[in-house]
Amino acid sequence: MSYCLNPHCLQPENPDDVKFCITCGTKLLLKERYRAIQPIGQGGFGRTFLAVDEDKPSKPPCVIKQFYPQAQGTNTVQKAIELFNQEAVQLDELGEHPQIPSLLAYCTQDDRQYLVQEFINGQNLAHELLNKGTFNENQIKELLHDLLSVLQFCHSKQVIHRDIKPENIIRRNSDNKLVIVDFGAAKSTAGQALNRTGTSIGSPEYVAPEQMRGRAIFASDIYSLGVTCINLLTGRSPFESYDTHHAAWVWRQFLKTLVSNELGVVIDKMVQTIPSSRYQTTEEVLKDLQSLNPQTPVVIPPTIINQPVKQNIPTSQNPGQSDQINKELQAVKTQFTGGKQQPQNPKSPTSNSNVTNNNNDVIDQELEEMRAKFSES
Known part of the structure; x- marks a missing residue:
């Protein structure tokens, strides 16, 4: 379908293979290439149309903005003209950014001003x-x-x-x-x-x-x-x-x-x-x-710097409580080691296994400290 750009046309809808409006005779192609398909918006200073660029084989969509002020008063209309012209100038410079629509054309036809810009789907x-x-x-x-x-x-x-x-x-x-x-x-x-x-x-x-x-x-x-x-x-x-x-x-x-x-x-x-x-x-x-840190899961607190590790770890007075503490701490350790147990006597140790063993030693040390704190309480 072609849509007539004449704001006074009584029947603006036309077939898509004609160049002039059947009702009012207005030229349908803007700059001989941009064909309005349907109106998509209207404000106090103009109308907006979805259009296609018929100068390209793929006929990509675009947007036609028509300056058509509804407001009364010389000063208001003059300001609207300035803003419309200004938008074209701004888009011409800013449209090089990939997140700002590009200006495709800016022209006057049938005594009305138009700008054509990239369509953002x-x-x-x-x-x-x-x-x-x-x-x-x-x-x-x-x-x-x-x-x-x-x-x-x-x-x-x-x-x-x-x-x-x-x-x-x-x-x-x-x-x-x-x-x-x-x-x-x-x-x-x-x-x-x-x-x-x-x-x-x-x-x-x-x-x-x-x-x-x-x-x-x-x-x-x-x-x-x-x-x-x-x-x-x-x-x-x-x-x-x-x-x-x-x-x-x-x-x-x-x-x-x-x-x-x-x-x-x-x-x-x-x-x-x-x-x-x-x-x-x-x-x-x-x-x-x-500077905002993303939310992270709770982890075992690091060993306090310069705090000596307790060698004599008191046991809990309640054996059942001690067993429960051991189970919970072992579960925490499993989360950090992925549940993987290192072989007791590896035949060919590698640098990776050494790093893993060192990490396990640190975890074991921190778990022992936590066990001691829980047992004392």
């Missing part, structure tokens, strides 16, 4: 949250590692995205990577003072306080990413996870799964209301994330 995180439920700690850590590097790239190009939220993050089906989309609100800081007042843009639930006042900074994207994590962990609107009476986040009260205090501290610092109390760069967040 996948589901955004808002839909993923709805279909699969809330995220756990490991998923949030993976998300942060994945997206902070993308934001790091954007910020290195002096670009603030200004609209980070679950709807603008797509998990690509081909490699499971997260892709940041919709740079329509992105702002270039090149040649501008960061504290210069501009236009308040973004989704209110995820926007940093300073951005609401038109003073977006790089840390504003970090704030929005932190709020995104809170939404994915709780499954609730960020507004519901913030106590306005005490000016504090209370997201921990609504967690569906346990989150370590260490990760909680990182998220809390990402969403600090005062910009100076927040992470200033993505590098700072990544550094703290890398």
Whole structure:
């Protein structure tokens, strides 16, 4: 099917083998190669279509964004034009990153502006949250590692995205990577003072306080990413996870799964209301994330340095208790040695067997110390 790009066409659906709309006569191919198939979104400033590139044999999918402002007022429309043009410029530079859609074309046709960009086949995180439920700690850590590097790239190009939220993050089906989309609100800081007042843009639930006042900074994207994590962990609107009476986040009260205090501290610092109390760069967040230790099983505590080993080990007054202690300690030893017993008189000892025997000696020594402590108690 071909879909007519004329917003006033009464019957925009057409066969896929025609070049002009049967109803209104509008040219169906954009730049003689991109054919819209169906509309996939519409906002206050334009429409979005799923399309195909007919200039290539495989006819790969792509996305056509049409500038079609619905808002009234000269200033509003002018600002929308600036943002649309700006998105094309941003994508042209940022699209070289594998987790940002590439810009394929930017043109004007029939007095309307268009940009064509790479199609990301996948589901955004808002839909993923709805279909699969809330995220756990490991998923949030993976998300942060994945997206902070993308934001790091954007910020290195002096670009603030200004609209980070679950709807603008797509998990690509081909490699499971997260892709940041919709740079329509992105702002270039090149040649501008960061504290210069501009236009308040973004989704209110995820926007940093300073951005609401038109003073977006790089840390504003970090704030929005932190709020995104809170939404994915709780499954609730960020507004519901913030106590306005005490000016504090209370997201921990609504967690569906346990989150370590260490990760909680990182998220809390990402969403600090005062910009100076927040992470200033993505590098700072990544550094703290890398310092988080993964959860590990309980192991036998190492021998205390310089503590002499007791030679005379007192026995328990209760033989049954002593037998139970011996059984439990032997079970622990078996877990560490894999249940393998070394031969008493090996015919051809190797360096590996020597290492194993040494390890067993250390374990035996630590078990004897633990047996002594239990027997004394």
